[in-house]
Amino acid sequence: MKLLIIGSVAAGTSVGAKARRNSEDLQITIYDRDQDISYSGCGIPYFVGGEIADIDELTPRDAAFFKKRYNIDIHTRHEVESIDHATKTATIVNLATGDRLTDTYDTLVLATGASSIVPPLQGVDHDNVFTVRNVRNADAIRSYIDAHNPKTATIVGGGFIGLEMAEQLSYRGIQVTLVERLPQVMPPLDRDMAERVADHLRDKGVSLLLGESVTALNGTERVTDIALESGKSIATELVILSVGVKPNTELAKQIGVGLGQTGAIAVNRKMQTNVADIYAVGDVAESFSVITGEAIYRPLGSTANKMGRIAGMVITGEEAEHRGILGTGIFKAFDLTVAQTGLTEKEAREAGYDIEVLHNIKPDRPEYMGGKEMTIKAIADRATGRVLGAQIVGPQGVDKRIDVLATAITFKAKAEDLFHLDLAYAPPFATTKDPVLYTGMALDNAIKKTARLMTPNELIEQVAGGKSFQIIDTRSKAQFEKNHVDGAIHIPLGELRTRAKELDPTLPTIVYCNKGVTGNAAQNVLKNLGFTDVCNLSGGNKNYQHCKKCLTE
Incomplete structure (x- = not known):
């Protein structure tokens, strides 16, 4: 059987490696239009910043390695431009020579990955505008910085890669401005958590322009300033576009492979598409939520490797199913x-x-x-x-x-x-x-309502809606005088039992401390004294003051 794989980063090479471990009878061929294979895309910001010294550390394996270890033929700088699934034939262009060739297959795997979204803006093709997706991007950005020593940079997009690049460029002594069209950094987070990240970035000297959209990149050969929808302008010497990625589905659509609601290729739990003998894995394919079962698109190397392994198992007759993802993610900002x-x-x-x-x-x-x-x-x-x-x-x-x-x-x-x-x-x-x-x-x-909670946002919204509470601050006098929840009265925990008679046990009551633990103790005291409706403020005054600031900014 001939197994043809299009794409040789995490998912594609995982398919080939697992299929070969299960069978020596397969003829496995991989084509990729890029020149680097099986690379660590997530390491790109750290190469740009200098934490990774040598770019070869991002590409530990090459085509020769896969040929020797797995007897897999990988052809880089070869782009599959068309597929005839009726005859199971692919037409490939050698990008180095321009020559065309054909190859056949019994089973086809689409591991075509995703590409950076490049907004249709004036100036996106200038010399100092870069995306962050592959090893060549990493090399180009670092080489440009080394050659031109920019003092300022603007990052468009406040997701994982944007924030990692903000950190690494700052480490290189570059003043960073980050522009994000949403009112928060890190869209995968709730606003109250994202604001903690934003505060930290500002503390580290990163200028944040949130709720702003870029309308033009101005300059001749290089961008010198960026125009924003608000009318503001940013002077800059370097531009990093990090507004997201889109799955490379062109070949899939050409041969009738169906897309899911996320815009990526729809697959079942065996990584099979709607077309017989065609699989899709990695950043080109959508996954599904472990919790809701609904389609989800979170292009991560960890998920791509998992999908590739499952496809390799299924193709060689082994029982396997994808169990979905939670979209788990982690990054550091300084x-x-x-x-x-x-x-x-x-x-x-x-x-x-x-x-x-x-x-x-x-x-x-x-x-x-x-x-x-x-x-x-x-x-x-x-x-x-x-x-x-x-x-x-x-x-x-x-x-x-x-x-x-x-x-x-x-x-x-x-x-x-x-x-x-x-x-x-x-x-x-x-x-x-x-x-x-x-x-x-x-x-x-x-x-179980033995210790009910109320979030700061819920309290603020309910008070704004006209609901009344008696709010008890159980901290020290000094802490109370520094700042406190609006409308709170001060009764330290040690005095609460004796002063509870000052309160109305029938009224909705909120108790709080600085972070939540003492508030819970106060909650228990009042409940045991017959108070019928008592909530502890989730995260205490510290969380309240943070959330209040979020709502007013």
């Missing part, structure tokens, strides 16, 4: 780590879930061992208790927690299950009650 998995609060509400939302602010390990505060935002379904998603922002310990939560969500854990996880503990690594355990405990209590 000394801040940002991660998310599963549904955001916004996505969960749009999907129709009645949710409980918790903001848990805890150190990753004891402060006496150098612990630093992280903020965990977790979402759970009130009806079933199932954890639906989490977002974490903090300087350290984030990667460990997001992977625990992603694993738990994948196996449909409930909030109460998180508390019962037997996680590793020693002071250099965690607190006795790990932030994941506390997240599960507090979420479960809220769902």
Whole structure:
């Protein structure tokens, strides 16, 4: 059997490698229009910034490696320009010579990946305008910086790559301005979590222009200034376009392969398309959510490798199915780590879930061992208790927690299950009650209404809508006088039992401390004294002040 694969980055080479491990009888050929194969696209910003010294570190394997190890023929700089599936024939152009050749196949795999979205703007073809997608892009950007030593750069797009590039260009001494058409950086995050990232970027000297759209890149051979829809103009010496990617579906559409609702190729759990003997994997194919079952498009190398392996197994007769994804992602912005998995609060509400939302602010390990505060935002379904998603922002310990939560969500854990996880503990690594355990405990209590929560946004919205609360600040006098929730009265926790008679036990009551723990203790005191409607403010005053700022900016 002849297996023809179009595309040789993560997904395509994974198909070939797994298929070969399962069978020596296959004739496996891969064509790719690029000159680099099996490269680490996610490492590109770090090469540009100099953390990766040699570009060859991004391309550890070449065609000779795959021929020797797997007996796979990989032809780079060969573009498949057309396919006749009736005769199972492909027409290929050798981009180095211009010659055309044909090849045949029994089974075809589309691993054509995705391309950077280039907005149709004046000036996008100028010498100092770059996208960030492949190894050649990385080399071009770093070479340009080395040759021209720009002092300013503008990044268009505030997603993963845009923020990583902002960090790395800043490390090179370049003043960075980031333009994002949405009112927040990191669209995969909820606004309240994204603002924590934005604040950190500003602290590190990155200028953010949010809710702004680029209308033109002005200059002759090079862009010298960028025009914005608001009428503002940015002087710049370097432009990085990072507004997203689109799946390369041209060949698929040519032969009747169907696209899904995300615009990527629709596949079943075996990575098969609607056309017999044609598979699609990697950034050209859509996946589906582990939680909702709905189609989802999150082009990541980890997912591409997984899809490729599954296709290789199925093609060679092995039983395998793709189980979906959570869209888990992580990146660093200077000394801040940002991660998310599963549904955001916004996505969960749009999907129709009645949710409980918790903001848990805890150190990753004891402060006496150098612990630093992280903020965990977790979402759970009130009806079933199932954890639906989490977002974490903090300087350290984030990667460990997001992977625990992603694993738990994948196996449909409930909030109460998180508390019962037997996680590793020693002071250099965690607190006795790990932030994941506390997240599960507090979420479960809220769902079962033994310790109800109210988010700052809910409180602000309900007060604005005319609802009245008696709001109790249980912190110290100095903390209260520095700042407090609008309309709060000050009763420290130690005085609450004796001063509870000053309050009306029939009124809706909100209690809070600085981060949430003492507020929970105050909540229990009032409940035990007969107060019928008491909520603890999720994340305490610290979270409230942050969310209030988000709503007013």
